[in-house]
Amino acid sequence: MHILLIEDDDAVADYVAVGLKEAGHLVDRCYDGREGLIQATCEDYDIIILDRMLPSIDGMKVLSTLRATDDATPILILSALGDVDERVKGLRAGGDDYLPKPFMLSELIARVEALARRGPVASEPVTTLRVGDLEIDLLGHRVTRGTERIDLTQREFRILEHLASNAGRVVTRSMLLEKVWEYNFDPQTNIIDQHVSKLRQKIDREGAQPLIHTVRGVGYVMRAE
Amino acid sequence: MKRLLHSLSFRLALTYVGLFCLSVGLLLGFYYWASVMGPFNDIKAEVDRDARELARTYIVDGEGAIEAALEKRATQPSLRKPFHAFIDRHGRVLTANLPSWPSAVSSEWVEIEADVYRDGDETDHHAITRDRAFEDGARLLVGRDAEDIAELRERLLESVAWIFGGTVLLGLIGGLFMSLAIRARIEAVNQAARKVMAGDLSGRIPVRGTGDDFDRLGETLNHMLARIEELFEAVRRVSDNVAHELRTPLMRLMVQLERAQLADTDRDKRNELLSAAIAEARRLHRVFDALLRIARIESGRYQSQMKTLDAAALVRDVAELHSLDAERQGIRLEVAAPAQLDLVGDPDLLFQAISNLLDNALKYSPEGGTVSLTVEHTDARVSISVADDGPGLDEEEAARVTERFFRGRAGADHPGEGLGLSLVAAIASLHGAELIFARRPRGLRAEIVFWRHTPARGADHPVKAGSTGGDT
Numbered sequence: 001m002h003i004l005l006i007e008d009d010d011a012v013a014d015y016v017a018v019g020l021k022e023a024g025h026l027v028d029r030c031y032d033g034r035e036g037l038i039q040a041t042c043e044d045y046d047i048i049i050l051d052r053m054l055p056s057i058d059g060m061k062v063l064s065t066l067r068a069t070d071d072a073t074p075i076l077i078l079s080a081l082g083d084v085d086e087r088v089k090g091l092r093a094g095g096d097d098y099l100p101k102p103f104m105l106s107e108l109i110a111r112v113e114a115l116a117r118r119g120p121v122a123s124e125p126v127t128t129l130r131v132g133d134l135e136i137d138l139l140g141h142r143v144t145r146g147t148e149r150i151d152l153t154q155r156e157f158r159i160l161e162h163l164a165s166n167a168g169r170v171v172t173r174s175m176l177l178e179k180v181w182e183y184n185f186d187p188q189t190n191i192i193d194q195h196v197s198k199l200r201q202k203i204d205r206e207g208a209q210p211l212i213h214t215v216r217g218v219g220y221v222m223r224a225e
Numbered sequence: 226m227k228r229l230l231h232s233l234s235f236r237l238a239l240t241y242v243g244l245f246c247l248s249v250g251l252l253l254g255f256y257y258w259a260s261v262m263g264p265f266n267d268i269k270a271e272v273d274r275d276a277r278e279l280a281r282t283y284i285v286d287g288e289g290a291i292e293a294a295l296e297k298r299a300t301q302p303s304l305r306k307p308f309h310a311f312i313d314r315h316g317r318v319l320t321a322n323l324p325s326w327p328s329a330v331s332s333e334w335v336e337i338e339a340d341v342y343r344d345g346d347e348t349d350h351h352a353i354t355r356d357r358a359f360e361d362g363a364r365l366l367v368g369r370d371a372e373d374i375a376e377l378r379e380r381l382l383e384s385v386a387w388i389f390g391g392t393v394l395l396g397l398i399g400g401l402f403m404s405l406a407i408r409a410r411i412e413a414v415n416q417a418a419r420k421v422m423a424g425d426l427s428g429r430i431p432v433r434g435t436g437d438d439f440d441r442l443g444e445t446l447n448h449m450l451a452r453i454e455e456l457f458e459a460v461r462r463v464s465d466n467v468a469h470e471l472r473t474p475l476m477r478l479m480v481q482l483e484r485a486q487l488a489d490t491d492r493d494k495r496n497e498l499l500s501a502a503i504a505e506a507r508r509l510h511r512v513f514d515a516l517l518r519i520a521r522i523e524s525g526r527y528q529s530q531m532k533t534l535d536a537a538a539l540v541r542d543v544a545e546l547h548s549l550d551a552e553r554q555g556i557r558l559e560v561a562a563p564a565q566l567d568l569v570g571d572p573d574l575l576f577q578a579i580s581n582l583l584d585n586a587l588k589y590s591p592e593g594g595t596v597s598l599t600v601e602h603t604d605a606r607v608s609i610s611v612a613d614d615g616p617g618l619d620e621e622e623a624a625r626v627t628e629r630f631f632r633g634r635a636g637a638d639h640p641g642e643g644l645g646l647s648l649v650a651a652i653a654s655l656h657g658a659e660l661i662f663a664r665r666p667r668g669l670r671a672e673i674v675f676w677r678h679t680p681a682r683g684a685d686h687p688v689k690a691g692s693t694g695g696d697t
Binding site: 082083084085088089100102104155181183184185186187188189191194195198216217 | 500503504507510511514515517518521527528529530542545546547549550553572573574576577580581584641645
């Protein structure tokens with residue numbers, strides 16, 4: 001993927017750029033808002049990673065300018081302002097995702113890849129998701145594994161839907177939290193893990209090929225090996 | 226003096242003196258017009274009438290007739306003593322009871338002092354006189370006494386200076402006192418402000434207790450200072466605590482990293498230590514986030530997304546989130562809530578607050594216990610409560626439980642940073658709600674009480690409030 005990274009802090013930019021390159025992406029770097037804005041309009045990027053506080057032109061201004069010129073490139077906002085209200089502000093201004101600093105590189109990469117898949121092009125509406133022998137009927141809310149029908153609670157269904165629609169890509173705990181529970185909050189304990197493991201008990205029965213995998217310290221990935 | 230002129234109160238006093246002088250002037254003017262000008266004009270009209278009649282007598286009937294008429298007029302009893310002088314065409318005085326008159330004929334009114342001496346007594350007279358020359362060279366002066374009015378006029382004009390002088394003087398003295406008094410009160414405010422500026426936040430403006438304007442201003446400013454001091458104190462306490470509380474996790478982090486460095490030959494061991502170090506760093510991050518968040522909510526910088534939400538659904542969502550936790554620990558989780566209940570609030574924050582309360586309840590309840598989440602409402606209030614079978618809180622703990630990093634006796638065996646309830650208290654306060662901890666026969670009941678229809682209540686509610694309630 002071709003990624004534009006607009007970040008004024010050298011250390012953070014290095015860390016992010018190296019990490020993304022190691023994950024197999026092509027990264028262009030800009031160090032201030034003006035430069036970033038020019039670069040973003042000159043070239044076609046799959047994703048823009050934008051720091052909120054930048055010299056010359058503020059990140060939020062870069063964002064609103066891009067959106068005002070009908071540039072729909074997915075934008076991930078990085079910010080030291082991490083609270084929920086700031087996040088809401090960033091997303092309302094047209095950001096596609098918001099990642100507060102400090103963040104783990106694995107979290108950033110997972111989010112970048114999830115964003116890129118969403119992409120600027122609207123794909124056809126999907127009604128059925130398949131991972132291995134698991135089939136998820138999104139309209140009928142029916143899940144079958146092989147020939148066996150699996151009963152899920154609404155929440156479990158939404159977790160599964162989110163994991164399956166990102167099959168092959170890592171979904172972090174905080175991503176699950178944002179997408180499946182519609183509240184922005186900080187769970188005090190490993191509640192998300194409990195919900196995923198409950199789901200896993202139902203999906204990956206003993207003897208069956210496991211579909212939901214834990215990525216240690218990061219989150220989960222769904223795939224048929 | 227220059228400072229005095231710059232003082233607003235003195236300038237106001239000067240303006241006031243000016244206005245007062247103007248009103249005194251108007252009053253005196255009216256009085257003068259009514260008691261001096263009026264009678265004078267009446268007399269002049271009478272004198273004019275006399276003069277016209279006498280002139281006609283002279284022109285028609287001649288010298289003898291006017292002499293007789295004048296002498297008759299002089300002896301007639303009258304309220305205002307008549308005066309006259311007639312000089313014939315040869316320049317001889319034919320008849321006169323005026324002691325003197327100007328040598329030249331005047332077309333204006335002539336006022337002549339015509340004091341009369343009789344039997345050694347002096348009677349003061351002030352004649353207002355019409356002077357008239359005839360074509361043949363004769364001259365007639367006719368007048369009447371206006372001594373009383375002239376005297377009144379004189380006294381009035383004399384006292385004008387005194388009245389204005391007195392008004393200005395009293396006004397200036399009053400203004401000076403007023404401005405000094407006001408300056409003293411303002412100076413007290415200034416001094417308190419300087420004390421605060423110098424860093425002593427306990428400085429307060431003296432209040433006299435009379436409830437006057439300055440007292441009210443002082444009270445408002447004192448409230449402001451108290452609030453600032455409270456916030457400042459909170460900030461200081463937090464920063465002290467933060468520095469102290471972060472030592473331990475930082476220590477662990479350093480140790481883990483150091484040991485990982487030493488274990489470079491044992492790959493598994495090293496990975497394990499590094500994972501532990503990352504987990505430790507994440508925990509630190511979460512503590513920082515929680516601290517920042519509490520501080521932002523408390524200081525009012527958090528931009529809450531207040532809207533009407535369904536409190537019952539929100540509580541059920543929280544319960545659902547924690548249901549697995551309860552199940553795992555063998556705790557029964559009961560939810561009692563109406564089908565739907567509207568409440569104005571920030572959904573993210575309320576979810577966080579109730580989630581924190583439920584998390585605590587689950588943490589402290591014994592296996593086989595029951596945790597109940599209850600939503601109740603009346604017209605005036607909405608109450609969301611979480612009750613558990615845990616060890617509860619004693620009075621001292623209940624009073625301190627919302628302090629940052631505070632952990633009760635029972636908390637020692639459980640993981641946590643002691644920030645959960647601080648956040649709940651801050652969120653409750655933001656909603657103008659009260660957070661009440663009540664002891665139960667067994668366990669603890671934490672309740673958030675929201676007041677309906679009175680969203681303003683939150684405004685004059687101190688942020689720290691909503692912390693502890695009685696243990697009824």
